[in-house]
Amino acid sequence: MGEISVLGAGAFGTALAISLAATGRDVTLWARDAEAAQVMQANRENARRLPGKAFPTSLTATSDLTKACEGRVLLLAVPMQQLAGFCDTNKRLIQHKTLVSCCKGVDLTSERGPLAVLEDTVPDADVAILSGPSFAVDIADGLPTALTLAGRDQATVDHLQTLLTTANIRLYSSLDPLGVEFGGALKNVIAIACGLAIGAGLGESARAALMTRGFAEMQRLALRLGAERDTLAGLSGFGDLVLTCTSEKSRNFSHGLKLGRGAKIDPTVTVEGVATAKAVAHLSRSLEIDMPITTTVTQILNRDISISEAAESLLSRPLKRE
Ligand SMILES: NC(=O)c1ccc[n+]([C@@H]2O[C@H](COP(=O)([O-])OP(=O)(O)OC[C@H]3O[C@@H](n4cnc5c(N)ncnc54)[C@H](O)[C@@H]3O)[C@@H](O)[C@H]2O)c1
Numbered sequence: 001m002g003e004i005s006v007l008g009a010g011a012f013g014t015a016l017a018i019s020l021a022a023t024g025r026d027v028t029l030w031a032r033d034a035e036a037a038q039v040m041q042a043n044r045e046n047a048r049r050l051p052g053k054a055f056p057t058s059l060t061a062t063s064d065l066t067k068a069c070e071g072r073v074l075l076l077a078v079p080m081q082q083l084a085g086f087c088d089t090n091k092r093l094i095q096h097k098t099l100v101s102c103c104k105g106v107d108l109t110s111e112r113g114p115l116a117v118l119e120d121t122v123p124d125a126d127v128a129i130l131s132g133p134s135f136a137v138d139i140a141d142g143l144p145t146a147l148t149l150a151g152r153d154q155a156t157v158d159h160l161q162t163l164l165t166t167a168n169i170r171l172y173s174s175l176d177p178l179g180v181e182f183g184g185a186l187k188n189v190i191a192i193a194c195g196l197a198i199g200a201g202l203g204e205s206a207r208a209a210l211m212t213r214g215f216a217e218m219q220r221l222a223l224r225l226g227a228e229r230d231t232l233a234g235l236s237g238f239g240d241l242v243l244t245c246t247s248e249k250s251r252n253f254s255h256g257l258k259l260g261r262g263a264k265i266d267p268t269v270t271v272e273g274v275a276t277a278k279a280v281a282h283l284s285r286s287l288e289i290d291m292p293i294t295t296t297v298t299q300i301l302n303r304d305i306s307i308s309e310a311a312e313s314l315l316s317r318p319l320k321r322e
């Protein structure tokens with residue numbers, strides 16, 4: 001087994017493993033389902049999550065978590081709401097390792113981001129976060145992007161920045177993991193709002209207004225929690241907001257779009273913004289931070305109000321300075 005393992009063989013974990021292994025590094029991709037791992041290893045693709053994207057020769061798929069955790073650097077690519085449970089259950093195997101969260105969301109139970117979840121559940125690990133504009137399918141196709149690698153410790157961040165850079169992923173480093181994780185989490189909620197607006201026929205101008213005012217509320221919360229303003233304006237905040245709010249490749253945007261059109265929702269698709277909207281709406285209430293778009297998205301998701309009622313309520317708020 002090589003130095004790098006990716007735990008979680010969904011779309012993103014698989015795409016990262018492909019990009020990393022394409023550089024010639026030995027990379028292990030762990031899937032919890034033994035049969036799925038065997039089929040992936042034999043067929044050299046993840047037909048369920050990333051069909052047609054061939055595995056480089058140095059990529060090994062396995063369901064043996066003990067073996068996968070022999071690597072020193074473990075990238076965690078499970079859905080956000082599974083992260084705490086996964087780390088807690090497998091603490092013995094992942095402690096003392098370098099853990100890099102690839103999740104974008106806020107944990108419903110603790111109302112905290114992935115880095116804090118890792119620090120709480122595996123206090124003996126070195127932790128970092130990878131986030132920014134990146135559709136799994138683009139990464140697996142070798143298309144270029146730039147992401148942010150953030151941690152608290154300069155040496156860890158420097159090491160990971162070099163180790164995880166690939167031919168198509170340019171990594172920028174940051175010592176503001178809180179800003180990075182909250183940018184990545186909050187943009188998903190705004191993407192649902194944009195999908196709702198486009199799906200309900202409210203138009204492109206409404207989307208631009210939601211993105212801009214959404215960005216304002218992302219900043220309000222993140223800065224209050226201690227993030228730096230520049231981080232929110234960077235790849236993991238503004239950069240990912242733009243990508244996610246403007247592409248039907250985004251599951252968050254598409255979720256809103258479907259709801260806006262009254263179309264059927266596939267409950268098996270990972271849509272991080274749904275749980276994150278709930279967690280953030282609650283968090284913003286307790287911190288008394290004004291987040292009208294996030295609150296409205298939660299009300300629509302809970303079916304408390306319709307999209308037209310939501311638009312009316314957002315438009316009729318007291319007038320204020322930008
Ligand atoms: N797909 C993307 O383009 C993309 C890009 C950047 C970041 N992300 C982030 O990566 C994270 C994962 O997303 P994804 O797209 O890979 O989702 P996905 O739905 O494609 O895959 C999730 C994977 O996690 C596995 N899983 C679920 N619960 C688990 C558990 N308890 N233990 C072990 N494995 C478990 C599932 O079997 C599945 O293989 C999310 O937080 C997402 O926001 C995704």
Ligand SMILES: O=P(O)(O)OC[C@H](O)CO
Binds near residue numbers: 133188191240249270
């Ligand atoms: O498909 P989404 O909406 O989870 O978005 C994927 C990535 O976060 C985009 O950077």
